[in-house]
Amino acid sequence: MNTATEIIVRYGELALKRGGTRLRFERRLISSMKAVLPAEAKIKREWGRIFVLVDEENEVENALSKLSKVFGIVSVSPSVKTTFKSLPELSEAALEFAKPRISKEDTFAIRARRAGTHDFGSQDAARVIGAKIVESIGAKVNLSRPKKALCVEIRDKSAYLYERVVDGPGGLPYGIEGKVVCLLSGGIDSPVSSWLAMRRGCEPIFVHADLSPFGDNKHKVMDSLRVLRDWAPQSLAAYIVPHGPSLEKVMQASPHKLLCLMCRRLMFRYAEKIASRENALAIVTGESIGQVASQTLQNIYCECGATSLPILRPLIGMDKVEIENIAKKIGTFAASTQPGSCCAAVPRHPEVAANLDDVKDEEQFLEVEGIVDEAMANTQRVVV
Amino acid sequence: MVRMKLCESKASFEATPEKPAKLELMKLKENIVSENFAELLASTPYVLVLKMRGMQVSVYPSGRLLIKADERLATVIAEEVYGFLGIL
Numbered sequence: 157m158n159t160a161t162e163i164i165v166r167y168g169e170l171a172l173k174r175g176g177t178r179l180r181f182e183r184r185l186i187s188s189m190k191a192v193l194p195a196e197a198k199i200k201r202e203w204g205r206i207f208v209l210v211d212e213e214n215e216v217e218n219a220l221s222k223l224s225k226v227f228g229i230v231s232v233s234p235s236v237k238t239t240f241k242s243l244p245e246l247s248e249a250a251l252e253f254a255k256p257r258i259s260k261e262d263t264f265a266i267r268a269r270r271a272g273t274h275d276f277g278s279q280d281a282a283r284v285i286g287a288k289i290v291e292s293i294g295a296k297v298n299l300s301r302p303k304k305a306l307c308v309e310i311r312d313k314s315a316y317l318y319e320r321v322v323d324g325p326g327g328l329p330y331g332i333e334g335k336v337v338c339l340l341s342g343g344i345d346s347p348v349s350s351w352l353a354m355r356r357g358c359e360p361i362f363v364h365a366d367l368s369p370f371g372d373n374k375h376k377v378m379d380s381l382r383v384l385r386d387w388a389p390q391s392l393a394a395y396i397v398p399h400g401p402s403l404e405k406v407m408q409a410s411p412h413k414l415l416c417l418m419c420r421r422l423m424f425r426y427a428e429k430i431a432s433r434e435n436a437l438a439i440v441t442g443e444s445i446g447q448v449a450s451q452t453l454q455n456i457y458c459e460c461g462a463t464s465l466p467i468l469r470p471l472i473g474m475d476k477v478e479i480e481n482i483a484k485k486i487g488t489f490a491a492s493t494q495p496g497s498c499c500a501a502v503p504r505h506p507e508v509a510a511n512l513d514d515v516k517d518e519e520q521f522l523e524v525e526g527i528v529d530e531a532m533a534n535t536q537r538v539v540v
Numbered sequence: 541m542v543r544m545k546l547c548e549s550k551a552s553f554e555a556t557p558e559k560p561a562k563l564e565l566m567k568l569k570e571n572i573v574s575e576n577f578a579e580l581l582a583s584t585p586y587v588l589v590l591k592m593r594g595m596q597v598s599v600y601p602s603g604r605l606l607i608k609a610d611e612r613l614a615t616v617i618a619e620e621v622y623g624f625l626g627i628l
Contacts, residue, residue, distance in 0.1 A: 369581040369582050369589040369596060370582065370587070370589060370598070400582065401582075404582045404583070404584055407584035407585065407586055407587070408583075408584050408585070412585075412586045415586075495549060495550035495551040496549055496551055497547075497549050497551045497552055497596075497606075497608055498547070498548065498549040500587055500589065500598035500606050501584070501586070501587055503586065
């Protein structure tokens with residue numbers, strides 16, 4: 157009775173969807189869950205909840221750890237399932253659940269939720285179960301700051317008893333919105349922006365513009381990808397584009413101060429080519445307004461026209477500390493902050509308020525299409 | 541005298557000459573190639589990237605160098621480059 161082998165899975169935004177859309181989202185979520193759970197785990201869908209049944213208690217922790225990284229899941233709780241015919245019968249089951257968990261010295265609260273038709277309300281259930289525990293164990297009730305909180309979720313003639321709630325990432329099921337191309341630089345921001353796009357139901361196709369010989373952050377990118385892989389139900393694809401030769405050509409022909417802008421416009425062109433190959437619908441970047449020279453509003457404006465795809469910038473309104481905090485939470489911070497060589501081509505005084513016409517004029521002196529095609533011809537696709 | 545400091549990336553050392561230089565990198569590139577001083581990885585008017593003793597070295601017009609090596613080897617390389625440039 158006291159072995160928690162049934163995991164309650166709660167989802168958030170999916171509950172706002174209706175009809176066929178909701179079914180599609182739930183199915184996608186279940187498919188993500190199946191991908192990370194052991195084959196023998198059973199999954200059942202009920203209205204507003206999904207339940208995972210595992211055979212043995214020691215599989216529960218592993219399942220909780222995996223499910224807490226599935227996009228779309230708000231929280232999970234390992235629970236003990238019981239069936240009942242009356243509220244006194246339920247309170248007996250709740251007492252058995254409470255006995256090894258609550259001692260006489262503890263203060264406790266019962267948190268009850270209810271779905272279905274019953275001749276009692278949630279608060280009635282909490283009161284009756286609480287009274288039973290006070291009477292049998294002798295613990296004291298403290299509803300505002302209890303030492304122990306026991307929860308009961310009543311669904312028709314079943315009840316799920318639990319004490320732990322493990323947070324999930326929330327958001328939408330992985331891939332439900334389609335594919336996006338995520339630019340990964342090796343810094344702190346781009347893995348965070350990619351993760352946020354994944355959290356909104358996007359399947360990422362990663363693109364890293366390899367700066368060699370002007371810099372080399374491939375090891376940081378690969379380490380970040382390995383961390384992000386833990387958040388995905390399937391392997392991740394990444395394209396490594398040799399960008400150094402392109403940079404060399406730009407610097408040989410264009411004013412140095414425009415390099416960062418022209419560099420980014422080339423990256424968008426690579427991303428668009430890869431998006432077309434992979435059927436991706438948008439480009440995701442880690443830009444945040446004003447964070448560095450290439451991210452002033454004026455310079456972001458100058459990125460216009462380099463691609464016809466929408467550019468999604470999940471970090472646009474965040475400051476560095478907020479971005480770093482997310483990186484730490486999702487696990488990419490360590491990979492992004494290990495030693496790496498920064499770009500040796502960056503001008504000392506990059507343009508912070510470029511003029512789009514000037515940038516376009518400079519591009520006319522370059523064989524932009526040829527540069528992009530050459531880089532794409534030498535691009536490698538890796539799977540993590 | 542070469543001044544060395546660890547670069548922000550923690551993967552390279554930055555060397556600066558005592559007095560800033562004004563190097564014509566495209567001309568310097570020709571000398572490097574003709575005298576077989578180092579392997580040239582990239583050449584632009586703003587930065588040259590060389591390979592010396594198996595390490596990558598970026599040379600800037602001011603004489604600043606970025607050397608991807610440990611401090612001891614970076615110092616040796618910096619002295620060699622400044623010796624070649626005649627600005628030691």
